Amino acid sequence: MSKSYMDQQHNIHDNPNLKRNPFKAPEGYLESLEERILSLVGIVEGEESQEVVTPSRGRWYVILKPAFVLACTFGVIFGMGYGVLRLTNTLNRPSDTDDSYYATMIEKGLIKSSFIYSIDEDLEYDDFNDEDPVFDEEEVVTWLATQYSSMELAQLYYEEK
Amino acid sequence: MEDSDIIGLYKSGQTERAFTFIVRKYGERLYWHIRQMVIDHNDADDILQETFIKVWNALPAFREESKLYTWLYRIATNESLTFLKRKKIRATFTFRDPDADMASFIESDPLFDGDQLQLSLQKAIATLPPKQKSVFIMRYFHEIKYEDISEIMGISVGALKASYHHAFNKVQEYLKKEGY
Numbered sequence: 220m221s222k223s224y225m226d227q228q229h230n231i232h233d234n235p236n237l238k239r240n241p242f243k244a245p246e247g248y249l250e251s252l253e254e255r256i257l258s259l260v261g262i263v264e265g266e267e268s269q270e271v272v273t274p275s276r277g278r279w280y281v282i283l284k285p286a287f288v289l290a291c292t293f294g295v296i297f298g299m300g301y302g303v304l305r306l307t308n309t310l311n312r313p314s315d316t317d318d319s320y321y322a323t324m325i326e327k328g329l330i331k332s333s334f335i336y337s338i339d340e341d342l343e344y345d346d347f348n349d350e351d352p353v354f355d356e357e358e359v360v361t362w363l364a365t366q367y368s369s370m371e372l373a374q375l376y377y378e379e380k
Numbered sequence: 381m382e383d384s385d386i387i388g389l390y391k392s393g394q395t396e397r398a399f400t401f402i403v404r405k406y407g408e409r410l411y412w413h414i415r416q417m418v419i420d421h422n423d424a425d426d427i428l429q430e431t432f433i434k435v436w437n438a439l440p441a442f443r444e445e446s447k448l449y450t451w452l453y454r455i456a457t458n459e460s461l462t463f464l465k466r467k468k469i470r471a472t473f474t475f476r477d478p479d480a481d482m483a484s485f486i487e488s489d490p491l492f493d494g495d496q497l498q499l500s501l502q503k504a505i506a507t508l509p510p511k512q513k514s515v516f517i518m519r520y521f522h523e524i525k526y527e528d529i530s531e532i533m534g535i536s537v538g539a540l541k542a543s544y545h546h547a548f549n550k551v552q553e554y555l556k557k558e559g560y
Contacts (some may be wrong), residue, residue, distance in 0.1 A: 230552055231520070237501055241494025242415055248425075252407045253400070259429055260436040262396045284474060 381405065383448040390439065399436060406449065407432075409522075410456045416517045417460040419482055421491055424501070427463055430488050431456045450531040453524075457532055464510040482506040497560060504554035508547050515540055516547040 231237050256262070363372065381401050390398035407430040410431060415424040434455050442451060447545075483503040486492055492499070505513055515533065518524045519540075525539045533540065 231548070231555070234497070236495075237498060239498070240412060240416070240521065241492055241498040241502065242412075242419075242421075242489075243491045243493045244411070244415075245421060248421075249408055249411070252411065252428075253403050256403045256407060256429065256432045257400060259433060260399065262400060336412065351451065368558075 384518055386443065387442075387448060390442075395439065399403070399439065402435065402448070402452070403432060410452060411523065413453065413517065414456055414460050416505075416521060417457075417514060419486055419489070419502075423463065427459045431459050434459070440501050446531050447528070452530050453528075454517070454534075455530045457518075461510050461514065468510075479507050497555075498558060500555055500558045501530075501551065504551040504558075507554060508550060512543050512547045512550075515543045516551070519544050520548075 367375070386398050386401045386405070407428075411424060411428050412514065414427045414431070420425060420426050431452075435452060438455070442448075444542065446454070468478050476551065483506050486499060486502050486506065492502075494502070505516060508516060511533070515529060518529050518532070519526070524532075526540050529535075529540055530537045535543070
């Protein structure tokens with residue numbers, strides 16, 4: 220091609236050769252194109268002429284498919300969330316304001332919050348014994364009087380409060 | 381087979397038969413349209429498959445508000461433009477020049493069968509912005525009417541003519557710089 224091609228007021232419209240497609244497709248590609256695309260959507264050539272698909276069914280499928288996919292996604296997310304909560308045992312845990320739960324726990328001795336438990340480990344409740352512990356009030360008062368001064372008792376009491 | 385006959389087949393419930401005729405009639409044309417947009421055969425093949433999957437899924441929603449062939453071209457063009465956009469974003473993150481990449485790809489492509497002027501023309505086209513490139517390819521190579529390109533691209537005929545004019549001048553300028 221001459222170097223002065225464009226200078227001679229020619230443009231790309233004047234050369235029909237330029238409009239020719241300069242690309243090639245790989246050997247056999249175009250010949251098998253139809254078959255490959257039809258198989259992509261599940262059509263087997265030669266069988267398509269016998270098969271009649273009801274258009275309304277296709278329409279419903281197109282309309283309902285996104286909703287179905289969305290519902291499945293929510294289901295999966297909900298299932299995963301529920302699974303995580305179950306695994307971490309968060310579901311059955313009471314709220315911080317559930318007084319009756321904590322009252323029961325304190326009563327059973329699983330939470331040591333009483334004044335007496337805080338001052339001596341010897342009085343610890345036996346977790347394996349279902350029976351409520353029995354304390355002699357007089358014995359406890361006597362024991363406390365020998366172990367602590369009035370000031371110390373008052374201090375422990377207010378700290379506990 | 382005429383497009384109206386294909387639509388008629390589809391309406392009569394022969395969906396698969398109608399689709400087969402669409403692939404038979406437009407498969408190769410759409411392949412070349414996509415191929416000239418993205419250059420690489422493997423990319424063109426992927427986009428063509430995506431295009432026909434979309435056509436298959438969207439056929440029930442085809443309302444004949446546009447011609448069948450402009451509708452098909454619109455899907456193919458949109459798929460190609462999306463691909464080019466993604467490619468440009470990827471190139472930006474890897475500090476590469478997508479135009480230069482495409483130009484060097486054409487030079488080394490064993491499936492390129494043109495002379496030096498055709499090579500320069502393809503390299504010039506590769507420098508055009510994607511939408512301008514698609515307008516240029518449809519008008520210059522496929523000689524599609526502006527009215528139909530307008531339907532395909534969703535752009536007014538006036539804007540298309542201006543776009544083609546800009547593209548044409550850029551290509552001429554590129555070729556001049558190349559010494560033609």
